Amino acid sequence: MSRELPAAAASPLAHQFDDLPQQREADEMGMWIFLCTEIMFFGGLFLAYTIYRTQDEAAFAAASHELDLFWGTVNTAVLMTSSLTMALAGHAAEASRRKQTAFLLLATLVLGSVFIGIKGQEYYHKYLHGLMPLWGLPFEWQGTSRGHAELFFDLYFLMTGVHALHMLIGLGILVVLIVNASRGGLLGEFSAPIHITGLYWHFVDIVWVFLFPLLYLIGAH
Amino acid sequence: MPHKPSQVRVYGVVYVALLLLLALTVEAARHDLGHWNFVVAALIAAVKALLIALYFMHVRDSTSLIKLVVAAGLLWLCILFSLSLADYWTRAWL
Amino acid sequence: MTVISPSPSTAGPAPEQAPSRDYLSAGYTVRSWLVTTDHKRIAILYLLSITFFFMLGGLAATLVRLDLMTPQADLVQTETFNKLFTAHGVIMVFFFLIPSIPAVLGNFLVPLMLGARDLAFPRLNLLSWYVYVLGGLFTLYALLAGGVDTGWTFYAPYSSTYSNTYVMATAVGIFITGFSSILTGLNFIVTIHKMRAPGLTWFRLPLFIWSIYATSIIQVLGTPVLAISLFLVGMERLLGIGIFDPRLGGDPILFQHLFWFYSHPAVYIMILPSMGVVSEIIPCFCRKRPFGYAFIGFSSFAIAVFSFLVWGHHLFVSGQSVYAGMVFSILSYLVAIPSAVKVFNWTASLHKGSISFDTPMLYALGFVGLFTMGGLTGLFVAALAVDVHVHDTYFIVAHFHYIMVGGAVMGYLGGIHFWWPKMTGRLYPEGWARLSAILIFVGFNLTFFPQYILGYLGMPRRYHVYPAEFQVLNVMSSAGASILALGYFFPLTYLLWSLWYGKPASPNPWRAAGLEWQTASPPPTENFAETPVVVDEAYDYQRIDTLSHEGDAA
Numbered sequence: 046m047s048r049e050l051p052a053a054a055a056s057p058l059a060h061q062f063d064d065l066p067q068q069r070e071a072d073e074m075g076m077w078i079f080l081c082t083e084i085m086f087f088g089g090l091f092l093a094y095t096i097y098r099t100q101d102e103a104a105f106a107a108a109s110h111e112l113d114l115f116w117g118t119v120n121t122a123v124l125m126t127s128s129l130t131m132a133l134a135g136h137a138a139e140a141s142r143r144k145q146t147a148f149l150l151l152a153t154l155v156l157g158s159v160f161i162g163i164k165g166q167e168y169y170h171k172y173l174h175g176l177m178p179l180w181g182l183p184f185e186w187q188g189t190s191r192g193h194a195e196l197f198f199d200l201y202f203l204m205t206g207v208h209a210l211h212m213l214i215g216l217g218i219l220v221v222l223i224v225n226a227s228r229g230g231l232l233g234e235f236s237a238p239i240h241i242t243g244l245y246w247h248f249v250d251i252v253w254v255f256l257f258p259l260l261y262l263i264g265a266h
Numbered sequence: 267m268p269h270k271p272s273q274v275r276v277y278g279v280v281y282v283a284l285l286l287l288l289a290l291t292v293e294a295a296r297h298d299l300g301h302w303n304f305v306v307a308a309l310i311a312a313v314k315a316l317l318i319a320l321y322f323m324h325v326r327d328s329t330s331l332i333k334l335v336v337a338a339g340l341l342w343l344c345i346l347f348s349l350s351l352a353d354y355w356t357r358a359w360l
Numbered sequence: 361m362t363v364i365s366p367s368p369s370t371a372g373p374a375p376e377q378a379p380s381r382d383y384l385s386a387g388y389t390v391r392s393w394l395v396t397t398d399h400k401r402i403a404i405l406y407l408l409s410i411t412f413f414f415m416l417g418g419l420a421a422t423l424v425r426l427d428l429m430t431p432q433a434d435l436v437q438t439e440t441f442n443k444l445f446t447a448h449g450v451i452m453v454f455f456f457l458i459p460s461i462p463a464v465l466g467n468f469l470v471p472l473m474l475g476a477r478d479l480a481f482p483r484l485n486l487l488s489w490y491v492y493v494l495g496g497l498f499t500l501y502a503l504l505a506g507g508v509d510t511g512w513t514f515y516a517p518y519s520s521t522y523s524n525t526y527v528m529a530t531a532v533g534i535f536i537t538g539f540s541s542i543l544t545g546l547n548f549i550v551t552i553h554k555m556r557a558p559g560l561t562w563f564r565l566p567l568f569i570w571s572i573y574a575t576s577i578i579q580v581l582g583t584p585v586l587a588i589s590l591f592l593v594g595m596e597r598l599l600g601i602g603i604f605d606p607r608l609g610g611d612p613i614l615f616q617h618l619f620w621f622y623s624h625p626a627v628y629i630m631i632l633p634s635m636g637v638v639s640e641i642i643p644c645f646c647r648k649r650p651f652g653y654a655f656i657g658f659s660s661f662a663i664a665v666f667s668f669l670v671w672g673h674h675l676f677v678s679g680q681s682v683y684a685g686m687v688f689s690i691l692s693y694l695v696a697i698p699s700a701v702k703v704f705n706w707t708a709s710l711h712k713g714s715i716s717f718d719t720p721m722l723y724a725l726g727f728v729g730l731f732t733m734g735g736l737t738g739l740f741v742a743a744l745a746v747d748v749h750v751h752d753t754y755f756i757v758a759h760f761h762y763i764m765v766g767g768a769v770m771g772y773l774g775g776i777h778f779w780w781p782k783m784t785g786r787l788y789p790e791g792w793a794r795l796s797a798i799l800i801f802v803g804f805n806l807t808f809f810p811q812y813i814l815g816y817l818g819m820p821r822r823y824h825v826y827p828a829e830f831q832v833l834n835v836m837s838s839a840g841a842s843i844l845a846l847g848y849f850f851p852l853t854y855l856l857w858s859l860w861y862g863k864p865a866s867p868n869p870w871r872a873a874g875l876e877w878q879t880a881s882p883p884p885t886e887n888f889a890e891t892p893v894v895v896d897e898a899y900d901y902q903r904i905d906t907l908s909h910e911g912d913a914a
Binding site for chain 2: 668
């Protein structure tokens with residue numbers, strides 16, 4: 046399979062590195078360290094959630110019951126599928142398969158966009174039903190423990206919002222990768238950016254894997 | 267990367283496992299298991315996360331340095347949780 | 361350490377370096393500086409930026425100390441006073457101390473000490489400077505637009521609900537700058553792991569590298585939690601989300617947990633690099649190996665890990681559970697142990713050394729004494745009962761200034777002087793430098809020692825007015841501050857002067873150990889003509905002195 050190499054770079058080796066394995070290891074380590082910072086960033090939110098949930102489990106369960114379990118489940122499946130396509134994209138890139146790589150990256154982008162779309166729909170639904178305690182909008186809660194119910198929704202919007210922000214950043218990076226890959230870049234030994242982005246994308250997926258049960262599955266019975 | 271053809275297979279198997287676990291966790295949540303609801307949900311989430319990390323993120327094939335970095339991140343999260351909760355969960359003791 | 365390297369011998373004075381090859385001469389345009397990926401140039405960019413912020417933070421402190429010369433509120437209005445001490449704290453912590461040694465000396469020296477051509481991610485390094493500048497601009501805007509009066513600690517619910525000052529803009533500025541810290545730490549960790557020269561094993565590394573590594577761990581794992589705490593305050597102000605709002609069942613103390621989870625380790629970000637500097641200076645000016653190299657190295661890691669376990673000692677009187685308080689108190693005692701290990705080892709290093717009192721050594725010795733005092737008072741306040749009495753008083757202010765200024769800043773200045781010849785190719789005037797170091801030491805103690813007494817007697821911190829009986833000590837403190845300011849002004853002047861009129865420096869004017877001294881002063885852009893190969897242990901001063909004596913005799 047022929048590929049068009051950019052005229053200037055005969056090798057992806059940067060000047061500060063001695064060889065490609067060193068560069069690859071450094072890139073990978075760098076991204077993992079960055080993911081550790083993300084663990085701690087989200088960790089603060091998960092801590093707030095844990096504290097407030099253990100203070101009033103029933104209020105959280107009642108509030109969680111208002112979330113749409115069906116769409117939450119669908120979204121989880123969508124995101125996990127995007128992780129699959131992302132992993133496969135990295136595999137295709139390593140094997141220098143241009144069209145396959147571009148297609149799989151595009152699939153990841155589409156699935157990620159579907160996720161955001163569904164999320165947006167859920168947010169809109171909450172707004173319509175007075176369950177969006179932001180910007181001074183009315184919080185219409187009929188049950189008891191109004192305070193903790195409002196806290197639940199605060200955390201819902203914060204945690205899924207911050208998650209969605211990370212998704213959007215990931216989608217932006219994917220666009221850049223797709224453009225590059227469709228032109229024949231990022232293949233073979235040039236495929237590191239796809240693998241590194243994959244690490245980020247899978248991490249965002251893992252965050253959702255924890256968000257889903259914590260937000261959607263408490264009041265499901 | 268060794269075993270190139272079966273890498274796709276691995277991804278496929280993990281993906282199916284993830285979907286099955288998703289179905290399992292949703293189903294378990296529909297039943298009232300008392301305190302166990304949380305344990306089950308947390309465990310399933312942990313297994314899913316582990317699968318994604320080990321196979322999609324290749325932690326299983328990574329150097330021990332990478333594994334150390336991952337462990338450090340998780341350990342620090344535990345520090346944040348344990349000492350903060352040491353405050354909240356003992357306030358009522360006084 | 362001995363280096364086998366094909367490059368020409370750089371042992372003797374060689375002021376006639378080919379001027380077009382050093383990193384300072386590789387391009388004279390502003391653009392060449394603003395798009396550089398050379399770690400040395402980025403270090404200089406940081407040096408200029410943090411010096412600017414240091415002067416700004418110092419100006420705020422000057423106004424505070426001027427007003428505190430009298431018990432009444434007479435220089436500025438109380439609202440302005442609150443904004444001044446907040447500005448001083450925010451600027452000094454986030455825009456001076458946190459970046460200082462890592463961003464300036466770390467950026468400059470880490471690749472050189474490792475025998476590398478650059479850091480692992482040079483473009484990320486440049487990005488981290490731009491991020492720092494962007495955060496700084498946000499914060500400057502907040503200051504100029506009217507300031508923020510919450511104290512640098514931004515406690516909820518005042519910051520999240522009640523203050524009507526520029527909390528958002530400041531929080532955004534600090535949030536952004538936090539990424540600079542994270543990216544710098546990330547860069548250092550990867551570089552130290554992956555880009556050491558052949559033969560440079562872990563236990564041959566300079567202790568400065570150990571310190572920078574430990575600092576980087578804290579930067580990477582702690583700063584994100586600061587980010588989320590500020591983010592949540594911002595969200596509360598912007599969107600009305602009440603995570604810390606008691607009216608919703610939220611807990612303001614949660615903010616303090618999240619904030620101090622970072623901000624306590626942050627103080628170790630500020631002190632560990634200075635300790636690393638001291639660990640380089642003392643062996644050089646005693647002409648012997650540091651005592652207990654491995655212990656000093658491991659103690660850096662111990663400090664980094666333990667620093668994350670003690671944050672609750674800032675919450676002793678906030679409403680935290682007493683049981684948690686006891687746990688945090690014990691842990692706070694434990695964190696002092698690795699610091700003490702360092703102090704003992706530095707002191708033991710002096711024993712039977714051939715000691716000279718050049719300016720870097722003056723700063724290093726000053727550091728050891730003042731850090732010990734500051735650290736000791738830290739142990740006092742780690743005891744719950746004592747802290748109940750002195751929390752939020754000037755005792756605390758004195759405690760942390762002994763460490764931050766008496767420790768960190770003096771370590772920073774010592775490092776700047778020690779590596780000035782390497783960075784600029786010029787020697788600074790030693791006489792003026794020693795005078796300044798002494799002035800700073802005297803001025804510092806006169807400023808802050810009275811504050812211990814004031815605090816113990818009961819003067820609260822962040823107060824604009826105070827009872828008349830405290831005036832004498834306050835005047836002493838302000839007088840000391842003027843001497844301190846003078847002491848800081850001198851290096852600013854003579855270091856600038858030296859750039860044009862200082863004596864040209866040889867590659868190794870201190871005859872120090874370390875790979876950075878095996879290349880020209882200032883170094884060429886690529887650092888080394890060929891990657892050095894390390895065969896000997898670190899700090900082999902006996903060998904260096906023997907060799908240079910043989911060289912003199914020949």
